[in-house]
Structures are given as C-alpha cells and as structure tokens.
Amino acid sequence: MGRLFLRYLDGPSVYVCSNCNSHLCMNDEIISKHFHGRYGKAYLFNKAVNVSNGPLEERQLMTGLHVVCDVYCVNCKSNVGWKYKEAYATTEQYKVGKFCLEMTKLKKETM
Ligand SMILES: [Zn+2]
Numbered sequence: 001m002g003r004l005f006l007r008y009l010d011g012p013s014v015y016v017c018s019n020c021n022s023h024l025c026m027n028d029e030i031i032s033k034h035f036h037g038r039y040g041k042a043y044l045f046n047k048a049v050n051v052s053n054g055p056l057e058e059r060q061l062m063t064g065l066h067v068v069c070d071v072y073c074v075n076c077k078s079n080v081g082w083k084y085k086e087a088y089a090t091t092e093q094y095k096v097g098k099f100c101l102e103m104t105k106l107k108k109e110t111m
Contacts, residue, residue, distance in 0.1 A: 006075060007049040011111075015045075018107040020076040022050045025101065027108070031094075036062060037081055037102035048083075048099045050074045056085055064089045071099060080105040 006022050013027040025048045035042040054070035059082075061068075067086035070079055081101035087093050 004075060009049065013108060013110040015101070015106040016109050017050075017073040017076060017078065017080060018105055019078045020073060021107070021109075022073055022075040024048050024050055024073065024080060024106060025099070031098060035100050037100060037104075039102050039104040041103040042081060042100050043103060044095065045099045045101055048101065051080065051099075053083060054079075063092055066092065066095070068100075071101075078105060 009023040009026050011026045011028060014023050015025045016023050025045045029046040030043050031046055032044040035044050050073060051071040052074050054072065056067055056069050059066055059068050065088050066084055068082040068084055070082050073080050081099060083099050084095040087096055
C-alpha cells in the first residue's frame, strides 16, 4: 500500500470533503451555484482535485442527456458529485470537463 498524496489548495476559501476534510475545490472556481445534484443543491466547478473518476455513463439530467462520470474523493471514496464528459445539446456544452459537486457532501472552509 502506497501512501496517498493529497493536494492542498491555497486560497481564502476552499471546499473540502465533508467526510474526511480533503481539499476538493476552490471558491474561485465556481461557475454556477444553481445546479441540482442527487441530494439537492450542487455547484458547478471549473476544477477539482483529489477526486477519482468512475465509469462513463449516459444520464438524463434536468437539462437533457449528458455523458457523465461520478467523481469520488480519493481519500475516503465517497461520491461527491459527477463530471460532465459530453453534452448533446449545444447550449449545455459549457459544462463539459466541469464538475457538478453536491453541497451536502462538501464543506466550506474559510481561512
Ligand atoms: Zn473524503
């Protein structure tokens, strides 16, 4: 078993895994706060760290059919949201490569 190296984000406010406190994303990387996850409120982030990708799947979301993969905290393996891999509607293309992370799975830390 190798030691797991976690990245630390340097910013005035970061979002961490609510389960294990691993840094996941920065407040500055929020694209939209008006997303809906499986468990309620979700934010769209430009970037996330310390996450691993699950298998690709097609999923019918409120805004149409997308190809997504679930993302997991690399430290505690909890599902924290998903990543958009493809969007079929041209109006939804801006989400591709971005992360929709569940606010019930994240905690905001302010320094
Ligand atoms: Zn975690």
